[in-house]
Amino acid sequence: xxxxxxxxxxxxxxFLVIGFFSFSDSKIEYSNFSKAGNDHRTxxxxxxxxxxxxxxxxxxxxxxxxxxxxxxxxEMKVILTGARPNNFEMAESVVAKGKIKDGSFYAKEVLTxxxxxxxxxxxxxxxxxx
Amino acid sequence: xxxxxxxVSFAAILISSILYFLAGKGKTNLIRYARIFFYFSVTATIxxxxxxxxxxxxxxxxxTYVWDYSSRxxxxxxxxxxxxxxxxxxxxxxxxxxxxLGIFLSAFLIKKExxxxxxxxSNNYEPFVMFVFTLIQAFLIFILILKSPFKMxxxxxxxxxxxGYIPExxxxxxxxxxxxxxxxxxxxxxxxxxxxxxxxxxALAALMKNENSxxxxxxxxxxxxxxxxxxxxxxxxxxxxxGVLGWGGYWAWDPVENSSLIPWILIVAGIHSMVxxxxxxxxxxxxxxLCILAFLLVLYSTFLTRSGxxxxxxxxxxxxxxxxxxxxxxxFLSIFAIGSLALLILRFKSFKPKDEHEMxxxxxxxxxxxxxIILCAVAFIIAVGTSxxxxxxxxxxxxxxxxxNLPLAILIAVINGMSILLVWKKSTGKxxxxxxxxxxxxxxxxTIGLVITGVRDIVYVVFIAASFFALFVNLKIALRLIxxxxxxxxxxxxxxxxxILFLGIIGSSKYSEEVxxxxxxxxxxxxxxxxxxxxxxxxxxxxxxKYNFNVVVEKDGSGFLLQPVMFYSEYSKGILKNPDIxxxxxxxxxxxxxxxxxxxxxxxxxxxxxxxxEETDVQGIKVKFIDFDRSKFSQDAMRDGxxxxxxxxxxxxxxxxxxxxxxxxxxSGGETNTIPVTLKSSxxxxxxxxxxxxxxxxGIDIAIVDETIPKIPQSPETLVLSAGIKPFINxxxxxxxxxxxxxxxxLKNRFKEMKRKNISSAKIHLNNHNGNHNGNHNGNHNGNHNGNHNGNHNGNHNDKHNSSNGNGNHNGNDRSKDKKNVFTDQLN
Numbered sequence: 001x002x003x004x005x006x007x008x009x010x011x012x013x014x015f016l017v018i019g020f021f022s023f024s025d026s027k028i029e030y031s032n033f034s035k036a037g038n039d040h041r042t043x044x045x046x047x048x049x050x051x052x053x054x055x056x057x058x059x060x061x062x063x064x065x066x067x068x069x070x071x072x073x074x075e076m077k078v079i080l081t082g083a084r085p086n087n088f089e090m091a092e093s094v095v096a097k098g099k100i101k102d103g104s105f106y107a108k109e110v111l112t113x114x115x116x117x118x119x120x121x122x123x124x125x126x127x128x129x130x
Numbered sequence: 131x132x133x134x135x136x137x138v139s140f141a142a143i144l145i146s147s148i149l150y151f152l153a154g155k156g157k158t159n160l161i162r163y164a165r166i167f168f169y170f171s172v173t174a175t176i177x178x179x180x181x182x183x184x185x186x187x188x189x190x191x192x193x194t195y196v197w198d199y200s201s202r203x204x205x206x207x208x209x210x211x212x213x214x215x216x217x218x219x220x221x222x223x224x225x226x227x228x229x230x231l232g233i234f235l236s237a238f239l240i241k242k243e244x245x246x247x248x249x250x251x252s253n254n255y256e257p258f259v260m261f262v263f264t265l266i267q268a269f270l271i272f273i274l275i276l277k278s279p280f281k282m283x284x285x286x287x288x289x290x291x292x293x294g295y296i297p298e299x300x301x302x303x304x305x306x307x308x309x310x311x312x313x314x315x316x317x318x319x320x321x322x323x324x325x326x327x328x329x330x331x332x333a334l335a336a337l338m339k340n341e342n343s344x345x346x347x348x349x350x351x352x353x354x355x356x357x358x359x360x361x362x363x364x365x366x367x368x369x370x371x372x373g374v375l376g377w378g379g380y381w382a383w384d385p386v387e388n389s390s391l392i393p394w395i396l397i398v399a400g401i402h403s404m405v406x407x408x409x410x411x412x413x414x415x416x417x418x419x420l421c422i423l424a425f426l427l428v429l430y431s432t433f434l435t436r437s438g439x440x441x442x443x444x445x446x447x448x449x450x451x452x453x454x455x456x457x458x459x460x461x462f463l464s465i466f467a468i469g470s471l472a473l474l475i476l477r478f479k480s481f482k483p484k485d486e487h488e489m490x491x492x493x494x495x496x497x498x499x500x501x502x503i504i505l506c507a508v509a510f511i512i513a514v515g516t517s518x519x520x521x522x523x524x525x526x527x528x529x530x531x532x533x534x535n536l537p538l539a540i541l542i543a544v545i546n547g548m549s550i551l552l553v554w555k556k557s558t559g560k561x562x563x564x565x566x567x568x569x570x571x572x573x574x575x576x577t578i579g580l581v582i583t584g585v586r587d588i589v590y591v592v593f594i595a596a597s598f599f600a601l602f603v604n605l606k607i608a609l610r611l612i613x614x615x616x617x618x619x620x621x622x623x624x625x626x627x628x629x630i631l632f633l634g635i636i637g638s639s640k641y642s643e644e645v646x647x648x649x650x651x652x653x654x655x656x657x658x659x660x661x662x663x664x665x666x667x668x669x670x671x672x673x674x675x676k677y678n679f680n681v682v683v684e685k686d687g688s689g690f691l692l693q694p695v696m697f698y699s700e701y702s703k704g705i706l707k708n709p710d711i712x713x714x715x716x717x718x719x720x721x722x723x724x725x726x727x728x729x730x731x732x733x734x735x736x737x738x739x740x741x742x743x744e745e746t747d748v749q750g751i752k753v754k755f756i757d758f759d760r761s762k763f764s765q766d767a768m769r770d771g772x773x774x775x776x777x778x779x780x781x782x783x784x785x786x787x788x789x790x791x792x793x794x795x796x797x798s799g800g801e802t803n804t805i806p807v808t809l810k811s812s813x814x815x816x817x818x819x820x821x822x823x824x825x826x827x828x829g830i831d832i833a834i835v836d837e838t839i840p841k842i843p844q845s846p847e848t849l850v851l852s853a854g855i856k857p858f859i860n861x862x863x864x865x866x867x868x869x870x871x872x873x874x875x876x877l878k879n880r881f882k883e884m885k886r887k888n889i890s891s892a893k894i895h896l897n898n899h900n901g902n903h904n905g906n907h908n909g910n911h912n913g914n915h916n917g918n919h920n921g922n923h924n925g926n927h928n929d930k931h932n933s934s935n936g937n938g939n940h941n942g943n944d945r946s947k948d949k950k951n952v953f954t955d956q957l958n
Binding site for chain 1: 526
C-alpha cells in the first residue's frame with residue numbers, strides 16, 4: 001500500500017478510538033435515583049416534582065431546591081445551581097441532569113416538560129371565538 | 131381553493147418530472163412540454179403560497195392553520211412570518227422556495243444548453259437535473275397534500291367545532307417567536323436548505339449521464355450559493371438565541387441546530403473537493419458523494435426535527451406531525467438515499483480519474499483533501515452525537531462536541547494556512563519557509579502575549595496560534611488581491627472570516643466569566659469589574675404586559691442602563707425572560723434576569739398548621755380552622771391554569787371576642803399567591819393562608835403576624851440575575867459576515883468567468899486562463915505566467931495535451947500551446 005494510505009488509515013483508527021471513548025464518557029442515560037446513586041457519571045432522571053414539599057430559591061447560595069419523585073417512586077431532594085426553571089409550577093414532568101452527592105441530587109440542569117401548548121386544541125377554538 | 135392549487139401543482143410537477151426524464155433518455159422533443167408543465171406547477175405553487183398569505187392577512191380564522199398561529203394583534207412582519215410558523219407552513223415555504231429557485235435553475239440550464247449548441251446532446255444537463263429537482267419537489271408537494279395548511283377548523287376538530295364556525299381571533303404566535311429574527315432567520319435558513327437540492331440534482335444527473343467533467347463547473351456556483359446562504363441562516367439563529375433567549379449562548383449543540391450544521395459542513399467539504407477535482411481531475415467521486423450527502427442530510431434533518439423522535443432531547447422539538455407524514459418522510463429519505471448511492475456505486479468505476487499519479491504529500495492538493503476529510507470527520511462526529519437519542523434512551527452531553535471538534539478545528543486552521551502557502555511552492559524548502567515566516571512570526575508573538583495575559587490551557591494556546599496563523603496567511607493574500615480585483619479574493623476572505631469566527635468562539639466561551647447576582651432595590655453590588663444597581667421595574671413602552679427590570683451599570687465614572695425583561699405569558703402560561711446586552715466592542719456585558727424576589731410578608735416561624743376543626747393557642751389568641759371555602763373555587767380552572775380562589779374559614783378568638791374570617795389563596799397558572807386578611811375588630815393581626823392540603827386529613831398552614839411587635843426590617847424587592855462578560859463575541863458575528871462576504875465574492879467570480887468564457891468562446895484568450903483553473907489561482911495567473919503552478923496542473927487539460935505540457939509550466943513561451951488548450955477546453 002502507498003505510504004500515505006497507511007498513515008491515513010492509522011490516523012482514522014486513532015481518531016475512532018479517541019472518539020469512541022470520548023463518546024462513552026459523554027453519554028447521559030436516563031436513569032432513576034437508585035441507579036444514579038451508584039453512577040459517578042452525569043445522568044438524567046425523569047420524574048415529577050413534589051408539590052407539597054418546598055420549592056425555593058436561595059439567593060445567597062444561588063440554588064433552587066425542590067423535591068422530586070422518579071419513575072420508581074423514589075423521592076429525593078434536588079439542588080439546582082441556578083434559578084427556578086421556567087414554567088416550573090406548570091411542569092407536568094421534569095428531567096434533572098446531574099449527580100447524586102451526600103444523599104441529594106445535585107443538578108446542573110433541570111428541564112421542564114410542559115403540557116404541550118404548542119398546538120391548539122378543539123376547545124381552544126371555541127374559547128377564542130368568545 | 132388552496133388545496134386544489136396544491137393538487138394541481140402536484141399533478142403538473144409529476145408529469146413534468148416524467149417528461150424531463152424521458153427527454154434525458156433521448157426523446158429531446160419532449161423537453162418543451164416538460165418545461166411547460168414545470169412552469170405550470172411553479173405558478174400553482176406560488177399561487178397557493180399567495181393564497182395562504184392572503185388568508186393570514188385577512189384573518190380568516192376558520193382555517194385551522196391561520197387560527198393556530200396568527201392573531202389580530204400581530205404587526206405586519208410577524209403576521210407574514212406566521213406563514214412558516216407551523217409544520218404545514220414550513221413545508222409550504224420549502225415548496226415555494228423550490229419553485230422560485232427552480233425558475234432560476236431552469237433558466238440557467240437552458241442558457242447553458244444554448245451555449246454548447248455544437249456539441250452532442252449528451253452534454254445537455256437540463257433534462258436530468260430538472261428530473262431530479264422536480265422529483266424532489268413532487269415529494270414535497272405530496273407532503274402538503276398529506277398535511278394541508280388549508281384545513282378548516284371543523285375538519286381538524288370535528289368533535290368540538292361545528293361546520294361553518296368562524297373563530298373571532300386566532301391563538302396567536304408563540305411569544306418566543308415574536309421578534310425581528312423570526313422574519314429573517316427561517317426564510318434564509320430554508321433557502322439554504324432548498325438550494326442544496328441543486329448541487330444534488332447536478333450530481334445525480336452527472337451519474338445518470340455517466341458524464342464526469344461538465345457537472346462540476348455547472349454545479350459549483352450553486353454549491354457556493356448554498357454555502358453562503360445556509361451559513362448565514364445558521365448564524366442568524368445563533369444570534370437570535372443569544373440576544374433574545376437569555377441563556378447566554380449562541381450555540382447549544384441542540385439536535386435541531388446540529389442537523390442544520392451538518393449539511394453546511396458537507397457542502398463546504400464538497401466545494402473544496404470540487405476545487406481539487408477542478409485542478410487535478412481526481413476526487414470526482416468524493417465531490418459527487420459530498421454533494422449528494424449534503425442534501426440527504428437535509429432530508430434527514432427534516433425527519434429528525436419533525437418526526438418528534440427527539441422529543442425529549444431538544445428544546446426545538448415540534449409537535450408530532452402524525453404517523454403518515456412520519457412514514458412518508460422516512461420513505462422520501464430512503465428513496466433518495468438508496469437511489470443516489472446505487473447510482474454512485476454503479477458508476478464507481480467509470481468515474482475513476484484518468485490520471486493516477488501519486489499525490490505528493492506536501493502539495494496543495496493533499497492539503498485540500500486532508501482538509502476535506504477533516505471536515506467530514508467533524509460532520510460525522512456531530513451526526514453520531516445528534517442521532518444517538520434515536521438509538522438509545524439518552525442524550526449526549528454538549529461537552530462531547532466541543533472536546534472532539536477542538537483538535538479538528540486546530541488541524542483545519544493549520545492545514546488551511548499551509549495549503550495556501552503551498553501554492554507558492556516553486557522550489558521546495560526555502561521559498562516555502564520564507565513565505566511562512568511572517569504569518570507564523572506574528573502569530574507566535576500574539577500568542578505569547580496572550581499567554582502572558584492569562585491564557586494557560588495548552589490546547590487553547592495551540593488553537594489560538596493556529597487560527598492567527600491561518601488568519602494572517604489569508605489576510606496577506608486577500609489584501610493583495612483586493613487591490614487588484616476583489617472578487618478573486620473570495621476564498622481568502624472566506625477563510626479569514628472562519629478564523630475570526632474561531633477566535634471569537636474561543637474568546638467568548640472559554641474566557642467568559644459569569645456570576646449570579648442578587649440585587650436588592652437601590653443597593654449597589656460590585657462584580658466583574660462593574661457596579662450594578664437595581665432601580666426597579668417599569669412597563670415596556672408599547673407592550674404594557676412586559677416589564678423592564680432596570681439595572682444601572684457603572685465603571686470608572688461612566689454608566690449605562692441595561693433593561694432585561696420578564697413577563698407572564700398567557701400563551702405559554704409561564705414567565706418568559708429576555709436578556710439585555712451591552713456591546714462594549716471588545717466584549718459584551720450580558721444580563722440575564724432569573725427571578726424577582728419580593729419581600730416576605732411573614733417568616734417561617736409565623737406559620738402554624740391546623741387540621742379541620744383543630745384549634746390552637748398562638749401569640750395570645752385562639753385560632754380554629756373550620757372548613758374550606760370553595761365558593762370561589764373551580765377544580766377545572768385550577769387544572770387549566772386559570773385563576774381561581776380557595777379559602778379557609780377561621781374562627782379567631784381574641785380578647786375582644788370571637789370572629790369568623792376567611793383567609794384566601796389565589797391560584798393562577800400554577801402560581802399561588804396568598805391574600806392577607808385582618809380581623810374586622812382589630813388590625814393587630816394579619817393572617818396569611820400559605821398552604822392548603824386536601825389529601826388525607828384536610829389541613830392548612832396559616833401564617834399569623836402580630837403587627838404590634840416591631841418587625842425586623844425586611845429585605846426589599848430583589849432582582850436575581852446572571853451577569854456575564856463575553857470577550858470578543860463580536861468576532862463571532864464579524865467572522866461569519868466576513869465569511870459570507872467571501873462566499874459572495876467567489877460566487878460573483880464564478881459567474882463572471884462563466885459569462886466571459888461564453889462570450890468569447892470563439893476568441894482565443896491569452897490572459898484568461900481563469901476559466902480553466904480554479905478560482906483560487908486566478909490572482910496568480912492574471913498577466914503573469916511565472917510558473918506558479920504546481921505539478922498538478924496537468925489534470926485540468928485533457929490528456930492529449932499532457933505530452934506537450936509535460937511539466938505544466940506555463941511561461942511566456944508556451945503561449946501557442948496555451949491557445950490550443952483554451953480552445954479545446956471550451957468544447958468540453
